[in-house]
Every structure is written in structure tokens, then in C-alpha cells.
Amino acid sequence: MKYISTRGQAPALSFGDVLLAGLASDGGLYVPEQLPKYSTEEIASWASLSYQELAFKVMWPFVEGEVPAEEFKRMIDEAYAGFNHSAVAPMVQTDNNEWVLELFRGPTLAFKDFALQLLGRLMDYVLGQRGEKLVILGATSGDTGSAAIEGCRHSEHLDIFILHPYQRVSEVQRRQMTTVIDDNVFNIAVKGNFDDCQGMVKSSFADQSFLKGAKLGAVNSINWARIMAQIVYYFSSALAVGGPHRKVSFSVPTGNFGDIFAGYLAKQMGLPIDQLVVATNQNDILHRTIATNDMSRQALNVTLSPSMDIMVSSNFERLLFDAHGRDSAELADLMARFNAGDVTLNDEAWKYVKENFDSYKVDDARTCEVISEVFNSTQYLLDPHTAIGLEAARQCWKDKSVPMITLATAHPVKFPEAVEKAGCQSPSLPEHMKDLFEREEAYDVIDNDLAAVQGFVAERI
Numbered sequence: 001m002k003y004i005s006t007r008g009q010a011p012a013l014s015f016g017d018v019l020l021a022g023l024a025s026d027g028g029l030y031v032p033e034q035l036p037k038y039s040t041e042e043i044a045s046w047a048s049l050s051y052q053e054l055a056f057k058v059m060w061p062f063v064e065g066e067v068p069a070e071e072f073k074r075m076i077d078e079a080y081a082g083f084n085h086s087a088v089a090p091m092v093q094t095d096n097n098e099w100v101l102e103l104f105r106g107p108t109l110a111f112k113d114f115a116l117q118l119l120g121r122l123m124d125y126v127l128g129q130r131g132e133k134l135v136i137l138g139a140t141s142g143d144t145g146s147a148a149i150e151g152c153r154h155s156e157h158l159d160i161f162i163l164h165p166y167q168r169v170s171e172v173q174r175r176q177m178t179t180v181i182d183d184n185v186f187n188i189a190v191k192g193n194f195d196d197c198q199g200m201v202k203s204s205f206a207d208q209s210f211l212k213g214a215k216l217g218a219v220n221s222i223n224w225a226r227i228m229a230q231i232v233y234y235f236s237s238a239l240a241v242g243g244p245h246r247k248v249s250f251s252v253p254t255g256n257f258g259d260i261f262a263g264y265l266a267k268q269m270g271l272p273i274d275q276l277v278v279a280t281n282q283n284d285i286l287h288r289t290i291a292t293n294d295m296s297r298q299a300l301n302v303t304l305s306p307s308m309d310i311m312v313s314s315n316f317e318r319l320l321f322d323a324h325g326r327d328s329a330e331l332a333d334l335m336a337r338f339n340a341g342d343v344t345l346n347d348e349a350w351k352y353v354k355e356n357f358d359s360y361k362v363d364d365a366r367t368c369e370v371i372s373e374v375f376n377s378t379q380y381l382l383d384p385h386t387a388i389g390l391e392a393a394r395q396c397w398k399d400k401s402v403p404m405i406t407l408a409t410a411h412p413v414k415f416p417e418a419v420e421k422a423g424c425q426s427p428s429l430p431e432h433m434k435d436l437f438e439r440e441e442a443y444d445v446i447d448n449d450l451a452a453v454q455g456f457v458a459e460r461i
């Protein structure tokens with residue numbers, strides 16, 4: 001499989017090169033040249049597979065040629081062995097035909113573990129084969145950071161630097177990152193917001209001279225391998241509720257547009273999906289774009305769902321590439337216009353986006369009400385991101401005979417503030433995190449300044 005950049009000026013790469021490259025050298029994002037397509041019969045034949053077997057089926061065409069099949073199977077088995085449910089991504093029914101897909105059963109209690117447990121192993125393998133090292137620079141609004149650290153910390157081939165927005169992640173999220181004291185792990189609290197952190201990561205890819213010859217890698221969903229691993233659970237959950245002989249809809253708490261983009265790809269690969277609902281918090285640029293073709297960037301709000309406090313949604317570029325007929329010149333021009341302040345899509349592109357996605361925005365007050373209502377009626381405790389997803393699902397659901405699956409992207413224990421504001425009791429930390437609040441922390445607070453962050457990195461590699 002070859003991968004091409006959305007902006008058309010970077011070379012087409014193999015899986016291994018894309019895995020290590022992260023962002024394309026022209027500032028674009030890598031996408032597969034062609035997607036594998038499956039018939040209904042073929043997808044139906046996967047119904048009895050374990051999550052790990054299904055993961056191999058779905059991901060193998062993307063990886064083939066780079067990693068031997070047996071090695072890839074081993075990585076998948078190891079990646080999901082640390083999840084605390086044998087189904088890996090179990091489902092819970094919250095109402096008639098309404099389901100929650102629990103994606104928080106991994107070691108850091110958020111959906112990021114699905115991709116990052118695998119990504120760390122894939123990178124380690126490819127780097128080992130090539131005898132290379134990589135400096136990882138990642139940005140997090142709370143969950144990617146700990147999942148990436150957990151996935152990469154044991155690698156001899158990686159140093160990992162994670163930027164989080166100072167005082168804008170929950171305490172549990174911060175401690176999950178900053179209590180990992182390893183020689184190759186560095187946490188930086190940037191006095192800015194997530195968009196600032198993500199901007200610094202992208203700028204660092206554009207000009208890597210500060211690394212003095214070392215190579216930069218990505219753990220954010222700009223890295224294709226992240227998206228690839230997130231496609232699998234769309235298939236597993238659809239199969240669990242009668243797909244592919246029956247259509248299924250999904251509602252996805254959305255920020256950087258990586259998770260829902262994986263759902264869109266599952267649909268392109270043949271999974272019969274009726275609706276894909278983009279659920280946002282007050283930082284609603286994606287909802288405004290889909291509903292009213294307004295892509296204007298507004299000031300970033302601090303919300304009770306901090307992981308979705310994002311205004312610049314990186315993966316939207318991958319969708320816009322398709323919406324413009326995969327014309328990279330047109331896409332590159334569009335991205336330049338966006339950066340210059342033009343904030344609307346042409347009619348055809350907007351139509352494509354609207355045909356593929358529904359959307360809904362939920363504010364903090366309603367988020368708390370949903371947590372409380374669902375808990376009172378089912379005794380099931382949602383995290384604030386999932387509550388936004390469930391509310392959007394209920395508001396946008398067109399055909400109640402089609403099962404609606406909301407992606408539960410994080411465990412509520414990570415967000416006690418929202419849970420308590422909803423009048424519920426925050427659950428206790430799981431066994432492996434019991435002493436989280438007693439552990440020693442290590443992180444540096446740095447100004448919102450690219451040169452300062454790059455200087456910090458350069459001194460430590």
C-alpha cells in the first residue's frame with residue numbers, strides 16, 4: 001500500500017515510512033492511495049472473530065509489505081492484552097436500540113490506547129529493523145499524552161516529549177503523564193491552549209533543523225497509523241449489533257476529527273453506516289462547518305470536556321481532500337486560503353461534508369444534565385465527552401430502527417469535576433492507578449513560545 005499527501009508535494013511513502021514520518025513534508029497529511037473494499041458477505045464472515053483477529057483482518061492491507069504477518073499478529077495480541085475486558089471494546093445498552101461502545105478499557109482509560117498501544121510496538125519494530133531512533137513530539141489536550149507515553153516508554157529507539165496546555169487538563173490526566181519518570185519521557189506544560197501545542201508540533205515538522213540531524217515522529221492522529229487502528233472498533237461494534245446485514249449509526253465526541261474520520265473510512269471500506277454524528281462541546285467549529293458552512297476560528301473555551309477543547313481539527317483536512325475529489329492542488333490552495341482567513345467551503349465540498357456527517361453541539365450545563373439523567377435512569381456513569389456524544393446521538397438520530405452507537409471515549413474517573421457537577425459521585429481509581437495522587441510528578445512549565453520548546457527538546461536528545 002502506498003500513501004499520498006493531501007497537499008500533493010511530498011513523495012508517496014510506504015507504511016513504514018508513513019509511520020515514522022508523521023506529518024508529510026509539504027505540511028499535508030498522509031492517506032492511503034486506495035482503500036481496501038469489502039462486500040457485505042465478507043464483512044459478515046468476520047462476525048465470530050475475536051477483537052484481535054478482526055484487528056488483523058482490517059489493518060493487514062495497510063501494513064502488508066512492511067511487517068511480517070506473524071510479527072504483526074504478535075503486536076496486536078500484546079497491544080490488547082492489557083485491556084481489562086476480554087471483548088476489548090465491549091458494548092453497553094443505554095436504551096432501546098441505543099448503545100455505548102466502551103473504548104476506555106485500556107491502561108490509560110481512553111480510546112487513545114487502541115491506537116497507541118499498537119503504534120508504540122510498530123514504531124519500535126520498524127526502528128529496530130532500520131537501526132534508527134526517533135524523537136517523538138506530541139500535543140495533548142489530556143488523553144493522547146498518557147496513552148502515547150504508556151505506548152512508547154519501553155522503547156529503546158524513542159525519546160518522547162509531550163506538550164500539554166498548562167492547567168487545562170484534568171488533574172488525573174496530568175498525573176497520568178507526569179508521574180511516569182523514565183529517562184526517555186519528558187512532559188512540558190505550555191502556557192497556552194491545545195491549538196498552541198498542536199501548532200508547535202506542526203511547525204517543528206516543517207523545520208526540523210532544531211533537532212540537529214535527529215528525526216521527528218508523531219503520535220497524534222496526524223500519524224496515519226493512529227487512524228488505521230481506530231477503524232477496527234467500528235467494524236467490531238457494528239458486527240455486535242447485527243451489521244453488516246443491518247445498517248448502524250455512530251455518534252462520536254469530536255475534537256481533532258481523527259476518531260470519526262476512522263468511522264468514515266470504515267464506511268468507505270464497505271461497512272453499511274447510516275449516520276455519522278459529529279458531537280462537539282462549545283468549541284463548535286466542526287458543528288458550525290457542517291451545519292452552516294462557517295469555519296471561522298473563534299476563541300477557545302475552557303469546558304468540562306477538556307479533551308475536546310480544540311479549534312484546529314487536523315484530520316478535517318483528510319476529509320476535505322475527499323470532498324475536493326482528491327485534488328491535492330485544490331486542497332493546498334484551500335488550506336492556504338483558510339490560513340489567510342477565508343472560512344467557507346465551495347458548495348460541492350460542503351454538500352459532500354453534509355452528506356456524510358450530521359452534527360450537534362452540547363454545552364457544559366447540558367453535559368452535566370445528561371450525565372445525571374443517564375445515571376438516574378440506568379445507573380451507568382458517563383464521562384463528559386461521552387455524555388456529549390450521547391446527547392448528539394439522541395438529537396440527530398433519524399431512523400430509530402437503526403442501532404445508534406455512541407463512542408465512550410474516556411472513563412469518568414478522569415473527569416471528577418464534571419461528574420460531581422452533575423450531582424454524581426466520582427468513581428474510585430482503578431487498582432493500577434490507586435496511588436496516582438501520591439506518586440512523584442515531573443514536568444516543566446514553558447512559555448507559549450516555539451523557540452523555547454524546541455530549545456528544551458534540543459538540550460535533552
Ligand SMILES: Cc1ncc(COP(=O)(O)O)c(C=O)c1O
Pocket residue numbers: 110111142143144221253254255256257258259260307308385409410
Ligand atoms: C475523551 C476524548 N473524547 C473525544 C476526543 C476527540 O477525538 P478526536 O480528536 O479524534 O476527534 C478526545 C481527544 O481526541 C478525547 O480524549
Ligand SMILES: N[C@@H](CCOP(=O)(O)O)C(=O)O
Pocket residue numbers: 139140141142143144145219220221222255256258307308
Ligand atoms: N483530544 C486529544 C487531542 C489530540 O488529539 P489526537 O487524537 O490528534 O492525538 C488528547 O486528549 O490529547
